[in-house]
Amino acid sequence: MNARGTLPDGLRLGDPAILLATWFGTGLLPKAPGSWGSLAALPFAWGIHQALGWPGLAAAVVAVFITGVWCSGVFIKAGGPDxxxxxxxxxxxxxxxLLVVPTDWFLYGAGFVFFRFADIVKPWPVSWADRRIKGxxxxxxxxxxxxxxxxxALYxxxxxMESW
Known part of the structure; x- marks a missing residue:
């Protein structure tokens, strides 16, 4: 995986699949696109959680996962594995x-750090899935x-914090 995201030839940011795959272009920012994408996810999560509670955020996770399978597939066909x-x-x-905690800036920040750590380090079975499951x-x-x-870890x- 590259340290900087780029669009393969033939893909345009205006294409809905590419716009969503890059989370409105944040994946194209220089250096650490995964961290930028995670950071850009926080205000959306906050708004969904505040407006619709944890069931709304859970539904959004499912919707983004399904959408992500599709739009990642479109991107992969044009540019490579991941x-x-x-x-x-x-x-x-x-x-x-963030589903496991209330909307709280400290907990959201900690959730960001914990997720980036787990996503970068890739403990088993994350590392196994990263290598073996394609598309x-x-x-x-x-x-x-x-x-x-x-x-x-966040929970x-x-x-x-509550018991202290």
Whole structure:
């Protein structure tokens, strides 16, 4: 995966699949596109969570996951196995992490750090899924697994903060 996201030849940012795959272009920012995508996911999660509660955020995770499988597949057909510019997987993963806590800036920040750590380090079975599961589903699935680690850590932190 590249450290900088780029659009393969023949793809335009105006294409809905590409716009969503890059999360409105954040995957094209220089240096660490996955971190930019995760960061860009936070205000959307906050707004959805505030307006619709955790069921709304859960529904959004499912919708973004399904959409991500499709639009990642479109991107892969034009540019290779897991292009760095595709960050919709980070959006789905980041939102999944945030399901376990209320809207709180500290917890959202901690969730961002925990998710980026799990997504970068890729503990087993995240690393296995990243290597073995291909296509749009593979792009999305390893981030869901990383989100489970990060969500567990965030839930533990939230519980500890409440009991302190």
């Amino acid at each position: 292009p760095a510019a595709v960050v919709i997987d980070e959006v789905a993963g980041q939102w999944l992490v 749009g589903f593979g792009v999305m699935f390893d981030d869901v697994l990383a989100a489970l680690y990060a969500g567990g 533990a932190l939230s519980w500890w």
